[in-house]
Amino acid sequence: MKLLCVNAGSSSLKFQVFEMPEEKVLISGYIEKVGIEDSFWNTKIDGKKIRGERYLKNHTEAVKVMLDEILKHKVVKDLSEIKGVGHRVVHGGEKYAESVLITDEVIKSIKDLTKLAPNHHPGNLAGIEAMQEALPDVPMVAVYDTAFHQTMPKENYLYPVPMEWYEKYGVRKYGFHGTSHKYITEEMKKKLGRDDVNLIIAHVGSGGSLSAIKDGKCFDTTMGLTPLDGIMMGTRCGSIDPSIIDYVCKESGLNVTEVTMMLNKKSGYLGITGHSDARDVEAAASEGDENAELALKMYNNRVANYVAQYYVELGGKVDAIVLTAGVGENGIEFRSNLINRLAPLGLTIDEEENSRIAGFKDKHEGIISGKDSSVPIYVVPTDEEIMIIRDTYNIITNK
Amino acid sequence: MKILAVDFSNSSMKFSLYAENNELLVNGLFERIGFEGSKYTLFFNNQNISEEIDISNQDVAVEILLIKLQDLEFISSVDEIRAVGHKIIHGGNKYGDSVLINEFVISELEKLIDYAPLHTSASLKGIRAFEKALPTASMIGVFDTGFYKDIDEVNYLYPVPYKWYSDYGIRKYGFNGINHRSAVDAIKKEINNKNFKMISCYIDKVVSISAIDNMKCIDTSMGFTPLSGAMMATRSGDIDSSIIPFVMEKEGKSASEIVEDLNKNSGLLGLSEYSNSIIDIIEKAADGDKKCLIAKNKYIRRIVDYIAKYYVLLGGVDIISFTGNIGVNSAMLRKEIIEELEVLGVKLDLDLNSKNDGFMNISLETSNIDVYVVPTDEFLSIADETFKFIR
Numbered sequence: 001m002k003l004l005c006v007n008a009g010s011s012s013l014k015f016q017v018f019e020m021p022e023e024k025v026l027i028s029g030y031i032e033k034v035g036i037e038d039s040f041w042n043t044k045i046d047g048k049k050i051r052g053e054r055y056l057k058n059h060t061e062a063v064k065v066m067l068d069e070i071l072k073h074k075v076v077k078d079l080s081e082i083k084g085v086g087h088r089v090v091h092g093g094e095k096y097a098e099s100v101l102i103t104d105e106v107i108k109s110i111k112d113l114t115k116l117a118p119n120h121h122p123g124n125l126a127g128i129e130a131m132q133e134a135l136p137d138v139p140m141v142a143v144y145d146t147a148f149h150q151t152m153p154k155e156n157y158l159y160p161v162p163m164e165w166y167e168k169y170g171v172r173k174y175g176f177h178g179t180s181h182k183y184i185t186e187e188m189k190k191k192l193g194r195d196d197v198n199l200i201i202a203h204v205g206s207g208g209s210l211s212a213i214k215d216g217k218c219f220d221t222t223m224g225l226t227p228l229d230g231i232m233m234g235t236r237c238g239s240i241d242p243s244i245i246d247y248v249c250k251e252s253g254l255n256v257t258e259v260t261m262m263l264n265k266k267s268g269y270l271g272i273t274g275h276s277d278a279r280d281v282e283a284a285a286s287e288g289d290e291n292a293e294l295a296l297k298m299y300n301n302r303v304a305n306y307v308a309q310y311y312v313e314l315g316g317k318v319d320a321i322v323l324t325a326g327v328g329e330n331g332i333e334f335r336s337n338l339i340n341r342l343a344p345l346g347l348t349i350d351e352e353e354n355s356r357i358a359g360f361k362d363k364h365e366g367i368i369s370g371k372d373s374s375v376p377i378y379v380v381p382t383d384e385e386i387m388i389i390r391d392t393y394n395i396i397t398n399k
Numbered sequence: 400m401k402i403l404a405v406d407f408s409n410s411s412m413k414f415s416l417y418a419e420n421n422e423l424l425v426n427g428l429f430e431r432i433g434f435e436g437s438k439y440t441l442f443f444n445n446q447n448i449s450e451e452i453d454i455s456n457q458d459v460a461v462e463i464l465l466i467k468l469q470d471l472e473f474i475s476s477v478d479e480i481r482a483v484g485h486k487i488i489h490g491g492n493k494y495g496d497s498v499l500i501n502e503f504v505i506s507e508l509e510k511l512i513d514y515a516p517l518h519t520s521a522s523l524k525g526i527r528a529f530e531k532a533l534p535t536a537s538m539i540g541v542f543d544t545g546f547y548k549d550i551d552e553v554n555y556l557y558p559v560p561y562k563w564y565s566d567y568g569i570r571k572y573g574f575n576g577i578n579h580r581s582a583v584d585a586i587k588k589e590i591n592n593k594n595f596k597m598i599s600c601y602i603d604k605v606v607s608i609s610a611i612d613n614m615k616c617i618d619t620s621m622g623f624t625p626l627s628g629a630m631m632a633t634r635s636g637d638i639d640s641s642i643i644p645f646v647m648e649k650e651g652k653s654a655s656e657i658v659e660d661l662n663k664n665s666g667l668l669g670l671s672e673y674s675n676s677i678i679d680i681i682e683k684a685a686d687g688d689k690k691c692l693i694a695k696n697k698y699i700r701r702i703v704d705y706i707a708k709y710y711v712l713l714g715g716v717d718i719i720s721f722t723g724n725i726g727v728n729s730a731m732l733r734k735e736i737i738e739e740l741e742v743l744g745v746k747l748d749l750d751l752n753s754k755n756d757g758f759m760n761i762s763l764e765t766s767n768i769d770v771y772v773v774p775t776d777e778f779l780s781i782a783d784e785t786f787k788f789i790r
Contacts, residue, residue, distance in 0.1 A: 115645065155696040159638045160630040162660060162669040163690065169649045171642055224639030232558040240557045241622035242640045242661060244569055246654040247513075251567045256644045256654045262560060263640060271560040291561070297553045305708040312707035313700070316742030344715045 002026070002081050003392055004070075005385045007088040008127025010119060011035055013062045016385050017075050017082070020393045023386060027075045034062045043069045059126035063134050085140040086392030087128050088179065088384065090120040090227075092144030093170060099147065099391035102128060102140040110142070116174070116226055119264065141392040148182040149175030151217040159224075173229075175221035177203045177325075180382040181211045184322050187380055189216060197319050200310045202303060203382065204334075205326035206234035206276065210303070212310035220313060222306050228264055231302045234276040237267035238302060269295050278327050278334070300334070304341045311345055311375075318375045321347070323368075324382040330358045335368060339377060346374030401479050402789070404781035406486040407525035409517040410434060412460050415778035416473055416480075421786070424473050426778065429460045441467060457521070461528040482537040483529045484785030486577065486777070488518040488544070492568055495548025497784040500526060500538040508540070514568070515624075539785045546576030549615040557623070573619035575607045575723075581775040582722045583611055585758060589771075595717040598709045599773075600702060602732070603723035604632040604675070608702065610709035618712055620705050626662055630701045632675040635665035637701075670694035681731055699732070703739040710743060719745065720771045727774045730755060737770060745770060 001021075007014040016028040029043035039062075040053035052069075056062050070076060087102070091113040100106055107128065114121040131140060149157075157173040158166060165171040175181075180203050189195050199213040208231050211221040222230025222238075232238045240263070248259050270276040272295040275284060284292035311318060327334055332355050339349040348370035357363045357379050369377035401424070406413045410433055415426040427441035437454035440447055448467075454460050468474045485500070491511040498504055505523065512519045526538055547555075555571040556564060563569040579599045587593055597611040606629040609619040620628030620636075630636045643657045650657075668675040671694035673683055680698075684691040710716050719740075721733055730753045737747045744767030751761040755772075762770040 115648070155693045155700065158670060158693060158697065159642065160635045160667070160670050160694070160697055160701075161638060161642065161665045163672050165642075165646055169646060171646065173639070224641070225645065226639055226641040228641045229639035237558045237640075239637050240559065240640055241571075241624055241627035242635070242638055242643055243622075243624040243626045243658055244557065244559065244563075245640055245643050246658045247623070248563055248567060248569065249654055251513075256647060260641060260644045267559045269558070271558055272556070294553060294556070295558070298556065298558055301553060301712070302558075304711055308707040308711040309704045312703060312710075312740065312742055342711060344711050344713075 001083050001393070001397075002076060003389050003396075004082050004085045005088075005388045005392070006085055006127050006131060007385070007388075008059060008062075008123045008130075010123040012123070013059065013066065013127060014385075015066050016389075017070060018386075018389045020389060023389070027070060027073055028385075029066065029069060031056065031062045031065060034059060041065055041069070043073070045073045045075070059123070059130040060133060063127070063130040067134060079135060082135060082138055084392050084396040085131055085135065085138055086388040087124065087131070087140060087142050088145070088388055089124045089128075089142040090145045090176065091117040091174065092142070092146045093174070094150070094172075096142070096144050097147050097150035099141055099143045099388075099395060101395055102142050106142055119227075139396050141388075141395050143179060143388040143391050145176045145178045146174040148178030148185075149173075149211070149218045149221050152220060156220045171225055173221070173224045175209065175211065175218065176223045176227045177207070177209045178218070179384040179387045180325065181209075181213070181218060181221070183382055183384060183387045184324055184380055185213050185216060185218075186387075188320055188322060188378070191378075192319055198314050198317050200307055200314070200318055200321045202307065202321070202323050202328055203325045204231070204303065204323065204328045204331075206278075207236065208233050208303075208325070208327070210306045210310065212313055214314060220310065228260075231306060232299050233268045234278070235265050235268045235270045237263045237271070269299070272298065278331060282331075282333060296334075296337075300337050300341060303338055307338075307342055308345065316374075320376050320378050321369075322378045322380050324380050329364070329379060329381050330360065332358055335379070339369070347377065348373040349377070400481045400789070401474060402482045402484065402782060402785050403480055403529075404484045404486070404778040404785060405525060405529070406778075406781075407457065407518075407521040409521055412457065412464075412525060413778075414464060415782065416468065417779075417782045417786075419786075421779065421782060423779070425468070425471070427464075429454055429464070432457060432460050439463060439467075441471070443471070443473075457524040457528040458531065461525070461532050465532055477533055478535065480533055480536050482539055482785050482789045483533065484539045484541050484781040485522055485526055485529075486781055487522050487540045487542050488574065489515040489572065490540075490542035490544045491572070492570075494540065494542050495545045497539055497541045497545065497787070499788055500540050504540065514572070537788055539788050541577060541781045541784045543574050543576045544572045546580045546609070546616050547571075547573035547619055550617060550619070554618040569623055571619070571622045573607070573609070573616070574621045574625045575601045575605065576616075577777050577780050578722055578775045579607070579609045579611075579616065579619075581777070581780040582720050582773040583614060584780075585773050585775070586718055586720060586771060587614065589758070596713045596715060597718040597720060598706050598713070598716055599720050599722065600706070600726055600736075601723040602702070602721060602726035602729075605634065606631045606636075606702065606723075608705040608709065610713050612713055618709060626658070629705060630698045631666045632677075633663050633666045633668045635661045635669070667694050667698060670697060677725060677732060678729060681729075699735050699739060702736055706736075706740060707743075716743075716768050718769045718771060720773045722773045722775045727772055728755060733761070733770075733772075743767065 005016045014030040017026045027045045031041040033039045039056040043050045196215045209223040212219045354368040412429040416424045425443040429439045431437040438451040440449040599609045607621045680691045684695045746763040746766040
């Protein structure tokens with residue numbers, strides 16, 4: 001059975017076609033700068049990469065390009081061979097603790113939750129609507145970034161704010177990157193041979209979040225009502241004194257929406273160094289840029305803070321610490337600095353093994369802790385697409 | 400020679416009068432200054448005097464205070480008061496150490512009003528009032544942010560546009576510094592050594608936690624304002640900042656109004672919908688009240704979170720101390736906090752913990768970290784600093 005995975009962002013669209021249940025990727029690709037000049041796409045099939053470019057006005061046109069590529073490369077002879085589509089959706093609120101078949105009601109809820117995921121939901125919706133137009137009879141599934149975190153206990157997901165903000169408006173911690181945290185948890189269950197695993201997962205990329213997994217379920221996570229909270233990120237500030245918003249509004253004359261936008265898009269690494277990509281920050285630091293060096297330390301501290309918190313929150317009963325996503329999978333120096341910073345918890349690193357593992361090296365995963373480390377530390381590449389497709393497959397075949 | 404230590408806030412003035420050997424002669428409170436129902440209360444020799452009287456502004460409060468001190472013969476004339484130490488909440492980037500206040504200092508403090516509008520403007524009025532009443536006395540400023548002057552930029556900068564720091568002074572300042580410093584000094588005196596790593600927990604209506612290495616504070620939980628950090632009686636502490644614009648739109652309020660809610664209607668009060676006192680909430684939670692249980696657990700969790708991260712930041716810890724009214728008096732709260740820290744090898748002596756008998760080490764000998772109860776006296780610390788300028 002052939003299934004299509006779609007991850008539509010505000011100006012991008014990533015896709016993969018899988019043969020299920022074999023989990024074989026038949027084609028993958030991404031289309032960028034949708035609705036902006038210079039739209040382009042890259043498709044990967046049988047190890048070959050093919051690039052195309054043409055102005056794409058909107059997601060409907062992007063979907064058309066995607067389907068053309070799928071047909072052109074003979075992944076399917078006819079689009080009717082695609083039996084289901086899995087969509088990444090960022091925010092499921094409290095209602096969706098699991099993936100769900102997309103209905104009008106589901107679409108309405110995604111629209112209603114746009115306020116909580118303003119950077120993502122317009123793109124997610126445009127992707128779903130364009131796909132429904134192109135493949136009107138194919139079942140589609142929404143796979144939510146927040147779903148995995150719905151198992152958090154109330155004391156971890158409530159904020160110490162007026163209770164009626166939760167009861168009336170749904171102000172609570174939702175958590176994001178859930179599909180990735182779930183994938184890593186599933187992988188670790190396999191590796192450790194049991195289901196009741198306790199883990200600290202650090203999904204660190206341009207966005208980033210950590211989660212504490214207790215008995216195989218999410219117990220706590222760093223992102224909150226929105227993906228702004230938690231650790232410092234490429235362009236997001238993470239957790240800061242909330243009074244800053246009001247003060248900056250008064251001093252700068254900007255309004256709250258503008259200041260919040262700056263916290264989302266002009267802060268983090270970018271705010272301190274002028275670079276949003278961790279690789280650029282590291283390069284600048286190695287050339288002696290003091291702010292870049294400062295930003296790396298700030299970042300490292302913030303990740304270490306949460307590892308320390310979760311270590312204690314889990315009572316030290318941690319089966320593994322797992323590093324994943326762009327920086328976690330490839331940031332050899334980041335990993336080394338982080339683990340050295342965590343030495344007071346008895347963590348040690350095998351520097352040699354650490355330096356061997358990265359996406360651009362032969363080895364992509366493994367254990368990087370020293371033999372005497374109090375907790376083993378893993379690098380495991382994440383795969384959100386496979387999680388999306390597994391859920392899609394399960395929902396469609398059980399129907 | 401005598402000195403006064405004073406703390407002005409929006410509508411109140413607290414004071415303590417000390418003799419030269421740091422002996423407290425009398426202390427008290429002037430309340431509702433500028434409002435109806437204003438009154439003062441003086442405490443001395445196990446008695447107190449209280450009177451409802453019109454106190455229209457800080458000048459009047461100071462005038463009444465000085466008359467009362469003479470009437471009650473704590474001073475024979477106002478000239479006996481050689482100095483007044485003023486608690487000043489916010490020294491901004493400018494002031495860490497205590498300072499002799501002159502016209503230049505006042506003009507600098509005026510520039511810092513925006514950081515703590517209610518407090519700083521009340522302090523400035525208080526300084527003027529005392530200058531007028533005691534023209535020959537020295538005015539000393541003791542800063543609540545001063546203890547944090549050694550924090551490194553890695554820890555005081557926020558990952559926000561750098562321009563916000565350079566243009567608007569957005570950074571972590573830290574608060575309750577006078578209390579934290581006093582706790583550190585007490586520990587130094589006890590163990591006769593400066594070279595220790597300590598996590599100081601100030602738990603009162605407000606809560607702040609500081610990491611101290613070799614007498615210097617390297618990080619603290621409160622930030623640009625006293626809103627952030629741990630959960631408090633009515634303050635939220637750290638939350639997702641996006642909550643502000645989100646709730647603004649839902650309630651049609653301004654950002655300032657939401658920040659006010661985060662300061663006054665959040666924390667223990669917001670979650671429990673019952674009380675702003677952790678003592679009440681622990682009791683009610685034990686009776687099975689669910690909201691109180693959540694509020695209690697969250698409150699403890701937030702304190703434990705800071706201890707965990709400072710444990711790592713400091714590279715291990717020698718001492719955890721509890722100070723502030725609740726930190727010193729609630730054995731139950733201390734027990735629950737330390738239980739959460741078992742994994743770090745901290746062990747409480749439950750008998751000693753329940754004694755509530757002033758300064759003491761309440762950990763077992765087998766504990767990896769010594770746990771101390773450290774009563775502090777903010778006014779005495781202000782007096783100490785003040786005496787340094789006139790001796």
